[in-house]
Amino acid sequence: MAGSATPRTADPRRVAVAFSGGRDSTALLQATVRSAPEASIDEVLAFHIHHGLSAHADAWQAHCERQCEALGTTLVTHYLSGKPAKGESVEAWAREGRHAALAAMCREHGVDLLLLAHHRRDQAETLLLQGLRGAGVAGLAGMPQLQWRDGICWARPWLRQPREAIEAYVAEQGLSHVEDDSNGDRRFARNQLRLDVWPSLNAAFPQAEASLAQAAEWSREALELQREMAAFDLQSLAGAGGLDLAGLAALSDARATNALRAWLHAQTGQPAPASLIRRLRTELRPNASWPCVGGQLHEYRGRLVFAATAAAPHPPSQLVNLGFAGRHPQPGWNGTWLVEPTEGEGVGVTRLQDLTLRAREGGETFQRSPKSAARSLKKACQEAGVPAWLRDGPLLFSGGQLVFAAGLGIDARMLAAADEPRMSLRWLPVESKAPFTAP
Known part of the structure; x- marks a missing residue:
C-alpha cells in the first residue's frame, strides 16, 4: 500500500481510509477491506467528515454507515464546527477543516497510514489549476503519492490510475455511492474546469490526463531537488x-x-x-x-x-536559574538563553543561580566596560547601534543590579573576577530552528 523510510509509530495492522461516500472513496474502501487479509491488516477504519454544508450531509452519513456495516468495517464520523468567515473560500475552509480533522482522527485511533482516493485525473486537474494561478514548482508538483506529516503517512495509492479504471471497478463490483450535488456548482474553480474545460481539452488531446499527470511528477522531482539544494546551502548560510x-x-x-x-x-x-x-x-x-x-x-x-510578533504582553517578573550550561527557553519572551562555560569575560556561576528576569520599567542603567560610565539603557543602545526592534528583550538582575540587557550583553559591573568560575551569557531573540523544513 505505502512504503516509506519514516518509521511506523502506530499499529501497522490498522489503516484508515478517508471515506466521503463518493465513487472514488467507496471503491478504495472496498478494495482495501478486500485486500486487508493478504496485506496482514487486521482493521480498516473509515473516516468520514460531516462538513455540514449540504442539506444531504446527514443522508450521506447514513449511506456511509450502511456501506461500512455491509463491509464489516468501522465508520468514524467527525462533525466540522463553525462556518467559513466572511470572504473566505468555502473550498479552502472545508479542505483545511477536513485535513485537520483527519489528522486528529488518526492520532485518536492510533493510525499512521491514511489512504486517500485521489486518482490521475485529480492530479492533472490540480496541475492545471495551479498553473492558471501562476504557481511555482511546489504548486505544479501537485499531490504527492506519499507524504509524512506529523507522524502520519498520507498515501494516495491510486494516484497513477485513470479515472476510467475506477469507474470500471465500481461497475464491476456493483458498488453504490453518493453524488455530491455541489459538484455541479460552477462557482467552484475545479467544478468549472471539470464541466466546461476538461471535455473540450480531452477531445482535442486524448492523452491530456496522462501527460499532465506526468508533468506533475517531473515537477515533484524538480521540487525535491530544490529542497535538497536549499538544505545544503542553508547549512552554511543559516544559524x-x-x-x-x-x-x-x-x-x-x-x-x-x-x-x-x-x-x-x-x-x-x-x-x-x-x-x-x-x-x-x-x-x-x-x-x-x-x-x-x-x-x-x-x-x-x-x-x-x-x-x-509578540503574542502577548511580556510576562511578569520571575526568578530564573541560569547557573548551568545549556539552552534555557523563555517561551513568554519568544527566545532562549544560551549559557556556556568560558575563560573570557562572563558572569560568576553562583550569581547566575538566583536571577530576576523582567521587562524594562524605566530608569535602568547599563555600563558597557569597566572604564566607561553607566548610561541609561536608551543611550547605551544608541551608542552600541542596537536597532529599536532588539531593545525590547528581557533584562536580568541580581540583587537589584542589572546583570544582562538583551541586545547589549553583560553589564561590566557584573563581570566575574579572574579566578572565579564563570559563564558566558547570550540571548537568542528567536528560538533556534532547523535551517530548513520542507513545506
Whole structure:
C-alpha cells in the first residue's frame, strides 16, 4: 500500500481510509477491506467528515454507515464546527477543516497510514489549476503519492490510475455511492474546469490526463531537488543569528532565491509570497525592515533576521536559574538563553543561580566596560547601534543590579573576577530552528 523510510509509530495492522461516500472513496474502501487479509491488516477504519454544508450531509452519513456495516468495517464520523468567515473560500475552509480533522482522527485511533482516493485525473486537474494561478514548482508538483506529516503517512495509492479504471471497478463490483450535488456548482474553480474545460481539452488531446499527470511528477522531482539544494546551502548560510547575506549574494540568482524561500518558510511556517522574495532580492540594505507573516524581517549586521510578533504582553517578573550550561527557553519572551562555560569575560556561576528576569520599567542603567560610565539603557543602545526592534528583550538582575540587557550583553559591573568560575551569557531573540523544513 505505502512504503516509506519514516518509521511506523502506530499499529501497522490498522489503516484508515478517508471515506466521503463518493465513487472514488467507496471503491478504495472496498478494495482495501478486500485486500486487508493478504496485506496482514487486521482493521480498516473509515473516516468520514460531516462538513455540514449540504442539506444531504446527514443522508450521506447514513449511506456511509450502511456501506461500512455491509463491509464489516468501522465508520468514524467527525462533525466540522463553525462556518467559513466572511470572504473566505468555502473550498479552502472545508479542505483545511477536513485535513485537520483527519489528522486528529488518526492520532485518536492510533493510525499512521491514511489512504486517500485521489486518482490521475485529480492530479492533472490540480496541475492545471495551479498553473492558471501562476504557481511555482511546489504548486505544479501537485499531490504527492506519499507524504509524512506529523507522524502520519498520507498515501494516495491510486494516484497513477485513470479515472476510467475506477469507474470500471465500481461497475464491476456493483458498488453504490453518493453524488455530491455541489459538484455541479460552477462557482467552484475545479467544478468549472471539470464541466466546461476538461471535455473540450480531452477531445482535442486524448492523452491530456496522462501527460499532465506526468508533468506533475517531473515537477515533484524538480521540487525535491530544490529542497535538497536549499538544505545544503542553508547549512552554511543559516544559524541562530539569521541568514548570511554576503554568502547568499555569492550564489547564483536562482540558487539564492531558492535558499531564501526555504529559509523564510522555516521561520514563518508558511510559503513566502513571490512579492516578498522579489523585494528582499532587490531592496536589501543596512538596517532595512520588511513586514511578513508572523512578524518582521530585519537586515542587521549583514544578516537577515526574523523577529516574531509578540503574542502577548511580556510576562511578569520571575526568578530564573541560569547557573548551568545549556539552552534555557523563555517561551513568554519568544527566545532562549544560551549559557556556556568560558575563560573570557562572563558572569560568576553562583550569581547566575538566583536571577530576576523582567521587562524594562524605566530608569535602568547599563555600563558597557569597566572604564566607561553607566548610561541609561536608551543611550547605551544608541551608542552600541542596537536597532529599536532588539531593545525590547528581557533584562536580568541580581540583587537589584542589572546583570544582562538583551541586545547589549553583560553589564561590566557584573563581570566575574579572574579566578572565579564563570559563564558566558547570550540571548537568542528567536528560538533556534532547523535551517530548513520542507513545506
